[in-house]
Amino acid sequence: MTDEALRMAAARARAAELMPYLATALFACTPVRSERVPTIAVDERWRFYWNPAWCGRLSVPELAGGWLHEVGHLLREHLDRFTELGEPSAKAPLFNVAGDAVINADLVEHGVTLPPGAVHIGQIPGAERTMGAEQIYRLLSEPPATPQAAGLSPSEATGDCGSGVTPGRRPWDLGPAGATEAERGLDADRADQIRRQVAGEIRALGTAPAGLRRWAEEILESRVDWRAELNAVVRRKAAEVAGVRDYTYSRPSRRTVPGVILPAMRQPRPPVVYAIVDTSGSMDRQRLTRCLSEIDGIVQRTGRLRTPVQVVSCDTVTGDLHPVRSVDDVVLTGGGGTDLRPAVATVARARPRADLVVVLTDGDTPWAPVPPRENRTARYVAVLVAGDRLTVPGWFTKIVVP
Ligand SMILES: [Zn+2]
Structure with missing residues (x-):
């Protein structure tokens, strides 16, 4: 190992000492020395690119801060979260700053030394300690939209933490072909396992800073992997948009094309989610609580979006749809027998049109044999809170959900 690589290893060990609950995540990363990366950056396979000259100018404690910073992006899933916002990629640097x-x-709360030029929350007018990246991003994107105008110097604002944070391949990224066995990095499933493990360690130790503790509780709260469900919808929508783009290419109007044809680049719209809660008599308090936790899990993933999740509670009579931003907004009604079919039909007709429909039930209801005519393209998910003995x-x- 070179002296440079030894310093990076020492910095990672120091980082794990400072925040032992992040050790699993720190050591899951693959360090990749690169002259092409200007500073340090990560990709979505948890490869940690480091520039030897830039890192050589930093102290080991500052480098440890750099490790903790980049791992923070990966744990918090900033890449997926930016993608879910459906914002133009030109605004990605603002999300990186957020x-x-x-x-x-x-990290500052925890007394960690940061590399020079690090962004501090106090530099962003209106930003508060309890805000998530999406809220701070909104503050930065509101006019005046440039980070300079928001009080950040250009050098800080253009800091790029890599393709693990905002979309788009970077010049230093290792493709699947260029990587050796040791440099292959993690796949998405393994990354999720590590997130859950780290969240468990944060909860068990209880000494992490407030932001990480909130993150860990979000991860541990819901048992269903809503990230995977929502990502499946987001991916499908992105593919649909790509299809529209290809279609536009294939039909240029002969009369109006003297030169280059630029297809309309449509941004994928964030997914619209509806949840239906069975509030019939067979749903006891424990089951309802379980449902609310799962709704919380959905809200955590979609509350950041412009279209909040709509929740309808029902037994035989369908209640009104109302937007929900937290579990406190959920009004449970009913208590009689169950027939969820009218609720499914209501949601299928609702506007904005549903991309994902989640039904939370003990399954003790009749079901329609086919999806509602009004919306056959949505993804329908049934969450069964009382075992799988029932037919869906x-x-x-x-x-x-056990
Ligand atoms: Zn960063």
């Missing part, structure tokens, strides 16, 4: 501010607030038709993705 993520930096959130991560560094935790094949047009639902079935998730059993």
